[in-house]
Amino acid sequence: MAAPLADRIRPQTLDEIVGQHHLLDAGKPLRRIIESGEIPNMVFYGPAGVGKTTLASIIARRTERSLFKLNGTTASTADIHSIISRVNTLEAPNGILLYLDEIQYFNKKQQQTLLEFIENGSVTLIASTTENPYFYVYGAILSRSTVFEFKSVEKEDVLAAVMRAFHFLEQEQHRVISVEEEAAEYISSACGGDVRKAINAVELCTLSGETAADGSCRVTMETARELTQRSALRYDRGGDEHYDILSAFQKSMRGSDPNAALHYLARLLEAGDLPSACRRLMVCACEDVGLAYPQIIPIVKAAVDAAFQVGLPEARIPLADAVVLVSIAPKSNSASGAIDAAIADIRDGKAGPIPRQLQNKHFDGADNPHKGQFYQYPHSFPNHWVPQQYLPDELRDAVYYRPGENKTEAAFQHYWALIKKQGKAGD
Numbered sequence: 001m002a003a004p005l006a007d008r009i010r011p012q013t014l015d016e017i018v019g020q021h022h023l024l025d026a027g028k029p030l031r032r033i034i035e036s037g038e039i040p041n042m043v044f045y046g047p048a049g050v051g052k053t054t055l056a057s058i059i060a061r062r063t064e065r066s067l068f069k070l071n072g073t074t075a076s077t078a079d080i081h082s083i084i085s086r087v088n089t090l091e092a093p094n095g096i097l098l099y100l101d102e103i104q105y106f107n108k109k110q111q112q113t114l115l116e117f118i119e120n121g122s123v124t125l126i127a128s129t130t131e132n133p134y135f136y137v138y139g140a141i142l143s144r145s146t147v148f149e150f151k152s153v154e155k156e157d158v159l160a161a162v163m164r165a166f167h168f169l170e171q172e173q174h175r176v177i178s179v180e181e182e183a184a185e186y187i188s189s190a191c192g193g194d195v196r197k198a199i200n201a202v203e204l205c206t207l208s209g210e211t212a213a214d215g216s217c218r219v220t221m222e223t224a225r226e227l228t229q230r231s232a233l234r235y236d237r238g239g240d241e242h243y244d245i246l247s248a249f250q251k252s253m254r255g256s257d258p259n260a261a262l263h264y265l266a267r268l269l270e271a272g273d274l275p276s277a278c279r280r281l282m283v284c285a286c287e288d289v290g291l292a293y294p295q296i297i298p299i300v301k302a303a304v305d306a307a308f309q310v311g312l313p314e315a316r317i318p319l320a321d322a323v324v325l326v327s328i329a330p331k332s333n334s335a336s337g338a339i340d341a342a343i344a345d346i347r348d349g350k351a352g353p354i355p356r357q358l359q360n361k362h363f364d365g366a367d368n369p370h371k372g373q374f375y376q377y378p379h380s381f382p383n384h385w386v387p388q389q390y391l392p393d394e395l396r397d398a399v400y401y402r403p404g405e406n407k408t409e410a411a412f413q414h415y416w417a418l419i420k421k422q423g424k425a426g427d
Helices: 029-036 052-063 077-084 108-119 139-143 155-173 181-190 195-207 221-227 240-254 258-270 274-292 296-310 316-328 334-347 407-425
Strands: 042-045 066-071 096-101 123-129 146-149 177-179 217-219
Touching: 029 052, 042 052, 052 066, 052 096, 052 123, 066 077, 077 096, 077 108, 108 123, 108 139, 155 177, 155 181, 155 195, 177 181, 181 195, 181 221, 195 217, 195 221, 240 258, 240 274, 240 316, 258 274, 258 316, 274 296, 274 316, 274 334, 274 407, 296 316
Parallel strands: 042 123, 042 146, 066 096, 096 123, 177 217
Antiparallel strands: none
16 A cells, blocks of 8 residues: 655655744754754654654664654553664664654653663654653653754645645656645645645545546645645644643733634634633633623623533634623733732731631630720721721731722722721721
Protein backbone atom coordinates (compact mmCIF):
# COMPACT_ATOMS: atom_id res chain seq x y z
CA MET A 1 0.00 0.00 0.00
CA ALA A 2 1.35 3.43 -0.95
CA ALA A 3 2.48 5.75 1.81
CA PRO A 4 0.31 8.82 2.47
CA LEU A 5 1.00 11.77 0.19
CA ALA A 6 2.37 13.79 3.12
CA ASP A 7 5.12 11.18 3.52
CA ARG A 8 5.80 10.86 -0.20
CA ILE A 9 6.51 14.57 -0.58
CA ARG A 10 8.12 15.16 2.80
CA PRO A 11 10.69 17.99 2.49
CA GLN A 12 14.31 16.89 2.13
CA THR A 13 16.02 20.20 2.89
CA LEU A 14 15.55 23.08 5.31
CA ASP A 15 14.48 25.38 2.49
CA GLU A 16 11.63 23.05 1.50
CA ILE A 17 9.98 23.26 4.95
CA VAL A 18 7.09 25.71 4.93
CA GLY A 19 6.50 28.01 7.88
CA GLN A 20 8.62 28.25 11.05
CA HIS A 21 10.36 31.36 9.73
CA HIS A 22 11.23 32.40 13.28
CA LEU A 23 13.36 29.24 13.60
CA LEU A 24 14.58 28.28 10.13
CA ASP A 25 15.07 31.42 8.09
CA ALA A 26 18.65 32.40 7.35
CA GLY A 27 20.36 33.63 10.48
CA LYS A 28 17.70 32.31 12.86
CA PRO A 29 18.91 30.39 15.93
CA LEU A 30 17.79 26.85 15.13
CA ARG A 31 19.05 27.07 11.57
CA ARG A 32 22.46 28.24 12.77
CA ILE A 33 22.63 25.32 15.19
CA ILE A 34 21.74 22.81 12.46
CA GLU A 35 24.25 24.28 10.02
CA SER A 36 26.99 24.09 12.66
CA GLY A 37 26.67 20.31 12.74
CA GLU A 38 26.84 20.27 16.55
CA ILE A 39 23.35 19.23 17.53
CA PRO A 40 22.31 19.55 21.19
CA ASN A 41 19.47 17.68 22.83
CA MET A 42 16.29 19.49 21.87
CA VAL A 43 12.58 19.56 22.59
CA PHE A 44 10.27 20.59 19.74
CA TYR A 45 7.04 21.99 21.15
CA GLY A 46 4.05 22.84 18.98
CA PRO A 47 0.87 21.62 17.28
CA ALA A 48 0.71 18.59 15.02
CA GLY A 49 1.54 18.75 11.34
CA VAL A 50 3.90 21.73 11.39
CA GLY A 51 7.22 20.05 10.54
CA LYS A 52 8.69 18.68 13.78
CA THR A 53 9.23 15.12 12.51
CA THR A 54 10.38 16.35 9.11
CA LEU A 55 13.00 18.60 10.64
CA ALA A 56 14.35 15.77 12.81
CA SER A 57 14.82 13.64 9.67
CA ILE A 58 16.65 16.47 7.89
CA ILE A 59 18.93 17.01 10.90
CA ALA A 60 19.81 13.30 10.95
CA ARG A 61 20.75 13.36 7.26
CA ARG A 62 22.81 16.55 7.54
CA THR A 63 24.78 15.22 10.50
CA GLU A 64 25.03 11.68 9.06
CA ARG A 65 23.61 10.18 12.21
CA SER A 66 21.41 7.13 12.38
CA LEU A 67 17.83 8.17 13.04
CA PHE A 68 15.65 6.04 15.28
CA LYS A 69 12.07 6.97 16.03
CA LEU A 70 9.90 6.12 19.01
CA ASN A 71 6.40 7.25 19.91
CA GLY A 72 5.63 7.93 23.54
CA THR A 73 2.16 6.40 23.23
CA THR A 74 3.47 2.93 22.33
CA ALA A 75 7.20 2.71 23.17
CA SER A 76 8.49 0.91 26.24
CA THR A 77 11.70 1.03 28.27
CA ALA A 78 12.76 -2.12 26.41
CA ASP A 79 12.50 -0.20 23.13
CA ILE A 80 14.85 2.46 24.52
CA HIS A 81 17.41 -0.17 25.59
CA SER A 82 17.16 -1.83 22.16
CA ILE A 83 18.17 1.45 20.50
CA ILE A 84 20.93 2.15 23.04
CA SER A 85 22.44 -1.28 22.33
CA ARG A 86 23.26 -0.10 18.81
CA VAL A 87 25.58 2.68 19.98
CA ASN A 88 29.10 2.27 18.50
CA THR A 89 27.96 -0.52 16.17
CA LEU A 90 27.90 -0.64 12.38
CA GLU A 91 24.24 0.36 12.56
CA ALA A 92 25.19 3.75 14.00
CA PRO A 93 28.79 4.57 13.09
CA ASN A 94 28.35 8.33 13.56
CA GLY A 95 26.08 8.21 16.58
CA ILE A 96 22.38 7.95 17.17
CA LEU A 97 19.74 10.62 16.87
CA LEU A 98 16.66 9.48 18.76
CA TYR A 99 13.43 11.18 17.78
CA LEU A 100 10.90 10.64 20.56
CA ASP A 101 7.46 11.79 19.46
CA GLU A 102 4.82 12.66 22.07
CA ILE A 103 7.29 12.52 24.96
CA GLN A 104 4.55 13.70 27.33
CA TYR A 105 3.23 10.12 27.34
CA PHE A 106 6.51 8.75 28.72
CA ASN A 107 6.37 8.34 32.49
CA LYS A 108 9.11 9.65 34.77
CA LYS A 109 10.95 6.32 34.91
CA GLN A 110 11.01 6.01 31.13
CA GLN A 111 12.33 9.54 30.77
CA GLN A 112 14.97 8.90 33.44
CA THR A 113 16.19 5.92 31.42
CA LEU A 114 17.32 8.34 28.73
CA LEU A 115 19.31 10.59 31.06
CA GLU A 116 22.53 8.58 31.31
CA PHE A 117 22.83 8.27 27.56
CA ILE A 118 22.02 11.85 26.62
CA GLU A 119 24.44 13.06 29.31
CA ASN A 120 27.41 11.05 27.99
CA GLY A 121 26.62 11.90 24.39
CA SER A 122 25.85 8.35 23.25
CA VAL A 123 22.48 9.54 22.05
CA THR A 124 21.27 12.91 20.83
CA LEU A 125 17.64 13.33 21.79
CA ILE A 126 15.08 15.28 19.83
CA ALA A 127 11.78 15.01 21.67
CA SER A 128 8.55 16.47 20.38
CA THR A 129 5.33 17.30 22.18
CA THR A 130 2.07 19.06 21.48
CA GLU A 131 1.79 19.99 25.17
CA ASN A 132 3.71 22.55 27.18
CA PRO A 133 7.00 20.75 27.94
CA TYR A 134 7.49 22.65 31.18
CA PHE A 135 4.43 20.84 32.52
CA TYR A 136 4.93 17.39 31.04
CA VAL A 137 8.63 16.74 30.49
CA TYR A 138 10.85 15.57 33.35
CA GLY A 139 12.87 18.50 34.69
CA ALA A 140 16.23 16.72 34.38
CA ILE A 141 15.68 16.22 30.65
CA LEU A 142 14.54 19.82 30.18
CA SER A 143 17.66 21.09 31.94
CA ARG A 144 19.79 19.18 29.43
CA SER A 145 17.80 20.26 26.37
CA THR A 146 16.94 23.38 24.42
CA VAL A 147 13.23 24.00 23.82
CA PHE A 148 12.09 25.35 20.46
CA GLU A 149 8.46 26.33 19.95
CA PHE A 150 6.90 25.56 16.57
CA LYS A 151 3.94 27.66 15.39
CA SER A 152 0.88 26.85 13.31
CA VAL A 153 1.74 27.49 9.67
CA GLU A 154 0.26 30.61 8.09
CA LYS A 155 -2.24 30.25 5.28
CA GLU A 156 0.14 31.65 2.67
CA ASP A 157 2.80 29.08 3.53
CA VAL A 158 0.28 26.25 3.59
CA LEU A 159 -0.94 27.31 0.13
CA ALA A 160 2.58 26.80 -1.24
CA ALA A 161 2.60 23.26 0.18
CA VAL A 162 -0.87 22.57 -1.21
CA MET A 163 0.09 23.64 -4.74
CA ARG A 164 3.30 21.60 -4.50
CA ALA A 165 1.20 18.57 -3.52
CA PHE A 166 -1.14 18.98 -6.49
CA HIS A 167 1.85 19.35 -8.82
CA PHE A 168 3.45 16.21 -7.35
CA LEU A 169 0.27 14.21 -7.96
CA GLU A 170 0.12 15.45 -11.55
CA GLN A 171 3.58 14.07 -12.19
CA GLU A 172 2.95 10.88 -10.25
CA GLN A 173 -0.35 10.12 -11.98
CA HIS A 174 0.69 11.45 -15.40
CA ARG A 175 -2.46 13.51 -15.86
CA VAL A 176 -3.60 17.10 -15.61
CA ILE A 177 -5.15 18.19 -12.34
CA SER A 178 -6.95 21.51 -12.55
CA VAL A 179 -7.74 23.13 -9.23
CA GLU A 180 -10.13 26.00 -8.72
CA GLU A 181 -8.26 28.85 -7.04
CA GLU A 182 -10.87 29.13 -4.33
CA ALA A 183 -10.55 25.40 -3.61
CA ALA A 184 -6.80 25.57 -3.02
CA GLU A 185 -7.21 28.60 -0.79
CA TYR A 186 -10.00 26.93 1.14
CA ILE A 187 -7.88 23.85 1.84
CA SER A 188 -5.05 26.11 2.96
CA SER A 189 -7.18 28.04 5.42
CA ALA A 190 -9.39 25.19 6.64
CA CYS A 191 -6.53 23.01 7.85
CA GLY A 192 -5.92 25.16 10.91
CA GLY A 193 -2.21 25.59 10.21
CA ASP A 194 -1.63 21.82 9.95
CA VAL A 195 0.34 21.18 6.75
CA ARG A 196 -0.03 17.42 6.93
CA LYS A 197 -3.79 17.75 7.21
CA ALA A 198 -3.84 20.07 4.20
CA ILE A 199 -1.79 17.67 2.09
CA ASN A 200 -4.01 14.75 3.08
CA ALA A 201 -6.98 16.87 1.97
CA VAL A 202 -5.25 17.42 -1.39
CA GLU A 203 -4.95 13.66 -1.86
CA LEU A 204 -8.61 13.10 -0.95
CA CYS A 205 -9.78 15.87 -3.26
CA THR A 206 -7.80 14.38 -6.15
CA LEU A 207 -9.15 10.89 -5.54
CA SER A 208 -12.72 12.16 -5.54
CA GLY A 209 -12.32 14.92 -8.11
CA GLU A 210 -14.30 15.10 -11.34
CA THR A 211 -12.57 13.00 -14.03
CA ALA A 212 -12.98 14.13 -17.61
CA ALA A 213 -13.02 11.95 -20.72
CA ASP A 214 -9.34 12.69 -21.39
CA GLY A 215 -8.42 11.49 -17.89
CA SER A 216 -7.78 14.91 -16.41
CA CYS A 217 -9.04 15.72 -12.93
CA ARG A 218 -10.89 18.80 -11.76
CA VAL A 219 -10.98 19.78 -8.09
CA THR A 220 -13.83 22.15 -7.29
CA MET A 221 -14.61 24.33 -4.31
CA GLU A 222 -17.54 22.05 -3.48
CA THR A 223 -15.25 19.03 -3.29
CA ALA A 224 -12.73 20.89 -1.14
CA ARG A 225 -15.44 22.05 1.24
CA GLU A 226 -16.88 18.54 1.63
CA LEU A 227 -13.54 16.88 2.32
CA THR A 228 -12.03 19.46 4.62
CA GLN A 229 -15.08 20.36 6.70
CA ARG A 230 -14.36 21.24 10.33
CA SER A 231 -10.69 20.42 9.89
CA ALA A 232 -9.73 23.89 11.09
CA LEU A 233 -10.79 22.90 14.59
CA ARG A 234 -7.55 22.19 16.37
CA TYR A 235 -9.03 21.28 19.72
CA ASP A 236 -8.24 18.93 22.58
CA ARG A 237 -10.20 19.39 25.78
CA GLY A 238 -7.20 18.36 27.85
CA GLY A 239 -4.56 20.21 25.87
CA ASP A 240 -3.09 23.66 25.48
CA GLU A 241 -5.34 24.58 22.56
CA HIS A 242 -8.42 24.15 24.77
CA TYR A 243 -7.12 26.64 27.31
CA ASP A 244 -5.85 29.00 24.63
CA ILE A 245 -9.33 29.24 23.12
CA LEU A 246 -10.96 29.76 26.52
CA SER A 247 -8.38 32.41 27.36
CA ALA A 248 -8.98 34.21 24.07
CA PHE A 249 -12.74 33.94 24.60
CA GLN A 250 -12.70 35.67 27.98
CA LYS A 251 -10.06 38.22 27.02
CA SER A 252 -12.11 39.21 23.98
CA MET A 253 -15.21 39.79 26.13
CA ARG A 254 -13.12 41.64 28.72
CA GLY A 255 -11.64 43.73 25.92
CA SER A 256 -15.16 44.65 24.69
CA ASP A 257 -14.70 43.06 21.25
CA PRO A 258 -17.97 41.22 20.49
CA ASN A 259 -16.76 40.03 17.08
CA ALA A 260 -13.73 38.24 18.47
CA ALA A 261 -15.75 36.89 21.40
CA LEU A 262 -18.32 35.41 19.00
CA HIS A 263 -15.53 33.86 16.94
CA TYR A 264 -14.13 32.00 19.94
CA LEU A 265 -17.62 31.06 21.11
CA ALA A 266 -18.19 29.54 17.67
CA ARG A 267 -14.99 27.51 17.96
CA LEU A 268 -16.06 26.17 21.34
CA LEU A 269 -19.55 25.30 20.13
CA GLU A 270 -18.33 23.67 16.91
CA ALA A 271 -16.11 21.48 19.09
CA GLY A 272 -19.19 20.63 21.15
CA ASP A 273 -17.76 22.14 24.32
CA LEU A 274 -20.88 23.79 25.69
CA PRO A 275 -19.93 23.46 29.40
CA SER A 276 -16.60 25.29 29.03
CA ALA A 277 -18.21 28.11 27.04
CA CYS A 278 -20.94 28.59 29.65
CA ARG A 279 -18.58 28.46 32.61
CA ARG A 280 -16.19 31.04 31.17
CA LEU A 281 -19.11 33.28 30.15
CA MET A 282 -20.48 33.35 33.71
CA VAL A 283 -17.04 34.00 35.15
CA CYS A 284 -16.56 36.93 32.79
CA ALA A 285 -19.94 38.44 33.67
CA CYS A 286 -19.03 38.41 37.36
CA GLU A 287 -15.34 39.23 37.12
CA ASP A 288 -15.11 41.68 34.25
CA VAL A 289 -18.51 43.41 34.16
CA GLY A 290 -19.36 42.99 37.81
CA LEU A 291 -20.66 46.03 39.63
CA ALA A 292 -20.57 48.25 36.55
CA TYR A 293 -23.79 46.48 35.51
CA PRO A 294 -24.74 44.04 38.31
CA GLN A 295 -27.99 43.04 36.60
CA ILE A 296 -25.90 41.19 34.03
CA ILE A 297 -25.22 38.30 36.39
CA PRO A 298 -28.81 36.94 36.52
CA ILE A 299 -29.22 37.74 32.82
CA VAL A 300 -26.19 35.64 31.85
CA LYS A 301 -27.24 32.88 34.25
CA ALA A 302 -30.65 32.76 32.57
CA ALA A 303 -29.01 32.55 29.13
CA VAL A 304 -26.77 29.70 30.30
CA ASP A 305 -29.75 27.84 31.78
CA ALA A 306 -31.61 28.27 28.49
CA ALA A 307 -28.59 26.98 26.55
CA PHE A 308 -28.42 23.80 28.60
CA GLN A 309 -32.17 23.34 28.39
CA VAL A 310 -32.39 23.52 24.60
CA GLY A 311 -28.96 22.02 23.87
CA LEU A 312 -26.91 22.42 20.72
CA PRO A 313 -27.30 23.71 18.08
CA GLU A 314 -30.02 26.05 19.44
CA ALA A 315 -27.91 26.83 22.51
CA ARG A 316 -25.84 29.11 20.30
CA ILE A 317 -28.68 31.69 20.30
CA PRO A 318 -28.99 32.55 24.02
CA LEU A 319 -25.22 32.25 24.39
CA ALA A 320 -24.64 34.68 21.52
CA ASP A 321 -27.02 37.14 23.19
CA ALA A 322 -25.13 36.85 26.46
CA VAL A 323 -21.66 37.05 24.87
CA VAL A 324 -22.52 40.22 22.96
CA LEU A 325 -24.08 41.76 26.09
CA VAL A 326 -21.01 40.97 28.21
CA SER A 327 -18.75 42.35 25.50
CA ILE A 328 -20.53 45.69 25.11
CA ALA A 329 -21.39 46.18 28.80
CA PRO A 330 -19.36 48.65 30.92
CA LYS A 331 -16.55 46.94 32.78
CA SER A 332 -15.44 46.85 36.41
CA ASN A 333 -13.28 44.33 38.24
CA SER A 334 -13.53 46.19 41.55
CA ALA A 335 -15.25 43.33 43.40
CA SER A 336 -12.99 40.55 42.10
CA GLY A 337 -9.94 42.67 42.86
CA ALA A 338 -11.28 43.35 46.36
CA ILE A 339 -11.80 39.68 47.24
CA ASP A 340 -8.36 38.79 45.86
CA ALA A 341 -6.78 41.43 48.09
CA ALA A 342 -8.70 40.17 51.11
CA ILE A 343 -7.66 36.57 50.42
CA ALA A 344 -4.04 37.68 50.07
CA ASP A 345 -4.17 39.18 53.57
CA ILE A 346 -5.65 36.00 55.02
CA ARG A 347 -2.92 33.90 53.38
CA ASP A 348 -0.32 36.25 54.81
CA GLY A 349 -1.67 35.53 58.29
CA LYS A 350 -3.37 38.91 58.74
CA ALA A 351 -6.56 38.23 60.64
CA GLY A 352 -6.87 38.74 64.38
CA PRO A 353 -9.82 38.36 66.74
CA ILE A 354 -13.26 39.35 65.53
CA PRO A 355 -14.36 42.60 67.22
CA ARG A 356 -16.44 41.94 70.31
CA GLN A 357 -19.46 43.78 68.98
CA LEU A 358 -19.63 41.50 65.94
CA GLN A 359 -19.31 38.22 67.76
CA ASN A 360 -22.18 35.95 68.44
CA LYS A 361 -23.48 36.57 71.98
CA HIS A 362 -21.26 34.90 74.56
CA PHE A 363 -21.49 34.55 78.35
CA ASP A 364 -19.28 37.13 80.00
CA GLY A 365 -17.22 35.65 82.82
CA ALA A 366 -16.66 37.39 86.12
CA ASP A 367 -13.18 38.40 84.97
CA ASN A 368 -14.54 40.51 82.08
CA PRO A 369 -14.58 44.16 83.23
CA HIS A 370 -16.61 45.25 80.18
CA LYS A 371 -19.64 43.00 80.08
CA GLY A 372 -21.99 43.18 77.11
CA GLN A 373 -21.64 42.94 73.36
CA PHE A 374 -22.07 46.65 72.49
CA TYR A 375 -23.27 45.93 68.96
CA GLN A 376 -25.14 48.84 67.39
CA TYR A 377 -27.99 47.72 65.12
CA PRO A 378 -27.77 49.88 61.94
CA HIS A 379 -31.52 49.76 61.26
CA SER A 380 -32.13 51.54 64.53
CA PHE A 381 -30.33 54.63 63.24
CA PRO A 382 -31.14 57.25 60.58
CA ASN A 383 -30.43 56.04 57.03
CA HIS A 384 -29.78 52.56 58.45
CA TRP A 385 -26.14 53.28 59.22
CA VAL A 386 -24.03 53.91 62.31
CA PRO A 387 -20.23 54.17 62.53
CA GLN A 388 -18.63 51.21 64.27
CA GLN A 389 -15.59 49.00 63.73
CA TYR A 390 -16.12 45.84 61.66
CA LEU A 391 -12.58 44.72 60.74
CA PRO A 392 -10.26 43.13 63.30
CA ASP A 393 -7.89 45.54 65.05
CA GLU A 394 -4.95 44.35 62.97
CA LEU A 395 -6.74 45.31 59.76
CA ARG A 396 -8.98 48.14 60.93
CA ASP A 397 -7.69 50.54 58.25
CA ALA A 398 -7.48 48.03 55.40
CA VAL A 399 -9.15 49.01 52.12
CA TYR A 400 -9.96 46.21 49.69
CA TYR A 401 -12.82 47.61 47.64
CA ARG A 402 -12.10 50.61 45.48
CA PRO A 403 -15.08 51.71 43.35
CA GLY A 404 -14.73 51.37 39.62
CA GLU A 405 -15.11 54.29 37.28
CA ASN A 406 -18.68 53.68 36.14
CA LYS A 407 -22.07 55.26 36.82
CA THR A 408 -23.41 52.47 39.00
CA GLU A 409 -20.55 52.37 41.48
CA ALA A 410 -20.11 56.15 41.36
CA ALA A 411 -23.77 56.58 42.33
CA PHE A 412 -23.42 54.19 45.27
CA GLN A 413 -20.19 55.88 46.35
CA HIS A 414 -21.85 59.29 46.27
CA TYR A 415 -24.85 57.98 48.24
CA TRP A 416 -22.73 56.51 51.03
CA ALA A 417 -20.47 59.56 51.22
CA LEU A 418 -23.56 61.68 52.01
CA ILE A 419 -24.99 59.16 54.49
CA LYS A 420 -21.73 58.79 56.38
CA LYS A 421 -21.19 62.55 56.43
CA GLN A 422 -24.66 63.08 57.90
CA GLY A 423 -24.19 60.26 60.41
CA LYS A 424 -20.89 61.61 61.71
CA ALA A 425 -22.31 65.15 61.87
CA GLY A 426 -25.12 63.91 64.11
CA ASP A 427 -22.76 62.27 66.61
